[in-house]
Amino acid sequence: MPFDGVNRQSLPLPATYNSLDYKEIKVSHVPASSKEPTPILLVTLYRPKNYNAFTLTMMKELEHIFTLIDVDDRVKCAVVTGDGRMFCAGADLSVGFSGGKEDPREHRDGGGRVVLSIHRCRKPIIGALNGSAVGIGITMTLPMTIRIAYEGAKIGFVFARRAIIMEACSSFFLPRLIGMSRALHLVTTGATYPANHPLLSSLFSETLPKPEDVLPRALQIAEEIVNNTSAVSTFLMRDMMYRDTGSAEAQHLLDSRLIYEMFSTKDNKEGVQAFLEKRPVKFEGTMQNDSPKAWPWYQAVNTGNRPMAEGYDPLTKSKL
Numbered sequence: 313m314p315f316d317g318v319n320r321q322s323l324p325l326p327a328t329y330n331s332l333d334y335k336e337i338k339v340s341h342v343p344a345s346s347k348e349p350t351p352i353l354l355v356t357l358y359r360p361k362n363y364n365a366f367t368l369t370m371m372k373e374l375e376h377i378f379t380l381i382d383v384d385d386r387v388k389c390a391v392v393t394g395d396g397r398m399f400c401a402g403a404d405l406s407v408g409f410s411g412g413k414e415d416p417r418e419h420r421d422g423g424g425r426v427v428l429s430i431h432r433c434r435k436p437i438i439g440a441l442n443g444s445a446v447g448i449g450i451t452m453t454l455p456m457t458i459r460i461a462y463e464g465a466k467i468g469f470v471f472a473r474r475a476i477i478m479e480a481c482s483s484f485f486l487p488r489l490i491g492m493s494r495a496l497h498l499v500t501t502g503a504t505y506p507a508n509h510p511l512l513s514s515l516f517s518e519t520l521p522k523p524e525d526v527l528p529r530a531l532q533i534a535e536e537i538v539n540n541t542s543a544v545s546t547f548l549m550r551d552m553m554y555r556d557t558g559s560a561e562a563q564h565l566l567d568s569r570l571i572y573e574m575f576s577t578k579d580n581k582e583g584v585q586a587f588l589e590k591r592p593v594k595f596e597g598t599m600q601n602d603s604p605k606a607w608p609w610y611q612a613v614n615t616g617n618r619p620m621a622e623g624y625d626p627l628t629k630s631k632l
Contacts, residue, residue, distance in 0.1 A: 325384050329353055332377075336370040338395070339377055342531060351388040351538045352531065353381060356395050363401035364394045366448045371422040374452075378429040378437070385598045388543055389534045392456065393440040393527050399465065400449030420615060423448040423480030428615060431455040431481070431554070434547045434599040436537055440530035441516075442523045446470050446504060451478070454485035457550060458533060461507040462526050463519035468504035488554075490514045542579045542595045544602055555610045566609055573604040 326332060329339045329349055336359050342352040355377055357364040381387050394400055403423075430437055430452070439453040441461035446468035453459050461467075469486070471478055478486070478499055487495040494511050505511055508519040520526055537546070548570060557563050574580055579597040586593035599607075 323379060323383060325380065325386075329380075334358075334373045334377070336367060337373045337377065342391075342534075349384065349386040351386070352534045353387055353390045354531075355390055355392045357393070357400050358395045360395050362404060363398040364396070364449075365401045365404035366423070366452075367404050368422060371426055374426045375429045378426070378433050381435050381437075382429075382433040383600065385600055387435060388538045389436045389438065391438045391440050391527070391530045391534050392453070393442050393530070394445075396443070397523065398443040399441045399445040400452070401444070402447030402449045402470070421479050423451060424615075426452050427455050427480045427482075427485075432612075435543065436534075436546055438530045438534055440527045441465050441467075441507065442526045444468075444504075447474075448480055451480040451482040451486075454480070454482055454489060457546075458530075459516050460518040460520065460526060460530055460533070461516045462523040463506060463508040463521055465507045465523070466504045467507050467509075467512055467515075468502070469498045470502045470504070471499060473502035540593060542583065542597060544577070544579065544597045544599055544604075545574070547599055548604070548607065551607070555608075557609070566606070569606045570604055573606060577602060 326349075328341070328347060330341060330344070330347075332339055336357070338354075338356040338358045340354045340356070341348075341350040342354050343350070344354075355374075357370065359365055359367070359370070378390075381390050426448075436457040437455075439456040439459040439461075441453065441459065442465075443462060444466040445453065445461075446466065447470055450467050450469065469478070469482070486498070490498075490512070491514070494514075498505075498511060507516055518529065520529060552563075552566065552570075557566050577597060579595045579602070582595060583593055
């Protein structure tokens with residue numbers, strides 16, 4: 313199925329992800345030999361001659377694949393890695409940063425479009441940083457659910473050294489992930505640090521001594537998630553943290569309503585029964601079909617430029 317980059321109200325799901333006609337990313341089933349979509353997908357940044365540097369084409373393809381993953385109930389989790397020894401070298405400098413002719417008020421940062429497609433995706437996304445990541449190479453990973461990295465990978469929020477500012481919604485995500493003090497240090501110096509540096513200690517769940525160990529470990533985590541957790545639960549808990557209500561009291565009201573609804577779901581009954589019977593659990597609920605009535609409790613901001621799938625409106629008004 314060719315990808316044309318056009319926003320559409322209806323987004324057809326592919327019979328197989330192995331045949332998608334992407335140019336700068338690769339998408340494969342896990343295992344790759346499967347002819348049908350698998351619960352885990354592997355997304356690989358693929359510009360081997362350019363250190364997987366970020367371009368407009370890569371932006372459109374990433375935005376497209378994460379939107380597909382969001383609405384495809386056959387897919388439960390995705391792992392993102394880079395081809396070769398580098399995860400992503402940042403924006404392709406050969407393209408440059410010159411401003412376009414569009415009205416600045418109408419411009420939408422390409423990195424931000426990718427990040428929002430990940431942030432809005434209702435499936436866990438795991439970043440497997442097999443090598444260095446700078447600029448958009450690291451900021452695109454911030455909304456991912458889990459990040460693991462090669463301990464020697466160079467990580468840099470280098471914007472001040474290019475006379476630009478934080479992009480890809482990183483001013484929202486970075487201080488929430490590592491704290492304001494460390495975030496300010498990283499962006500003010502613009503320096504690069506190894507992934508196991510204390511300044512980055514809370515950004516990565518794990519750092520591994522060998523780059524070749526990163527992807528297998530990420531796939532192992534993905535398999536653990538797919539085999540043992542409820543897709544509805546994992547998404548709602550992430551949304552509860554990122555889209556909180558602003559106070560302990562309001563959060564208590566939200567917790568109470570959501571958990572009350574969850575007690576009556578088939579997946580909750582399955583989880584309890586599987587525990588009592590000491591057998592593997594088999595959750596089948598999806599956000600497409602089994603989201604609680606209280607979700608969403610917020611009203612999303614319409615940023616435009618987002619492919620939407622039939623039957624899914626991300627701008628539904630708050631139900632609280």
